[in-house]
Amino acid sequence: MHVAQQQTLRNRMPLPSFEETVPLMITFAPNWPLRTVIFRVVGTALVIGAAAMWLLPGSGVDADAALMKLGVSLFFFLCGLALLMIHHQDNQPDAYFDPIRREVRVLQKNNRGRPQTILRRSYDSLGAARFNEHYLEICDVDGSILMRLPIPSADIRQALRSQLSGFVTISA
Structure with a gap:
């Protein structure tokens, strides 16, 4: 009796074979594409600004100023990297x-x-x-x-x- 019920269920709703239909995977898009562009522009500017602090002339070589410049450039670099990665394609479900x-x-x-x-x-x-x-x-x-x-x-x-x-x- 139990086998007959399973046969009836299978006959009513046949499972599609893999050859007939293929699984599909679609990546979500960011909700605000303009926000993604702004984050990338600001992130790139912060990363370039972190490097430019050390390359541009006119800064003193005082130890206190160098330590502060190191902290600010590290902060700019990490914030810029975070903004670049916030809506990266690999982070989307x-x-x-x-x-x-x-x-x-x-x-x-x-x-x-x-x-x-x-x-x-x-x-x-x-x-x-x-x-x-x-x-x-x-x-x-x-x-x-x-x-x-x-x-x-x-x-x-x-x-x-x-x-x-x-x-x-x-x-x-």
């Missing part, structure tokens, strides 16, 4: 769409650089998917936006539509 398990996973690199799952949702538990020309918005059941992902090409958009169709309400 990835959305992994798995057609076999019918779920979306959000992966973030941990301290060792290995991907770690921070969110896992089955396609059935998602509310809706809105496709734009350049973005995909995945909404929760209550209508709030869970994630907004950039879609790099029309092929990936079509593959996502085919994976999500039948499980998620799709709006154009």
Whole structure:
């Protein structure tokens, strides 16, 4: 009896094979692209300013001034490096769409650089998917936006539509 129930469930909802659908991974984009540009410009200026303190003429070689100059240049260098790395591509999480398990996973690199799952949702538990020309918005059941992902090409958009169709309400 138990084997017959499992056979019936398999016949109702066949699992797609790996040859038919492929998993997709999309990297999140920063929310504010202008902020990223500003951080990179200011970070670059701080790193260059840290080096320029030592290369420009006109500074005294007094021991107290050299110690202060070392502290300020080290501060500028570390702040500039932090601003350069704050929205780096390697720090962005990835959305992994798995057609076999019918779920979306959000992966973030941990301290060792290995991907770690921070969110896992089955396609059935998602509310809706809105496709734009350049973005995909995945909404929760209550209508709030869970994630907004950039879609790099029309092929990936079509593959996502085919994976999500039948499980998620799709709006154009």
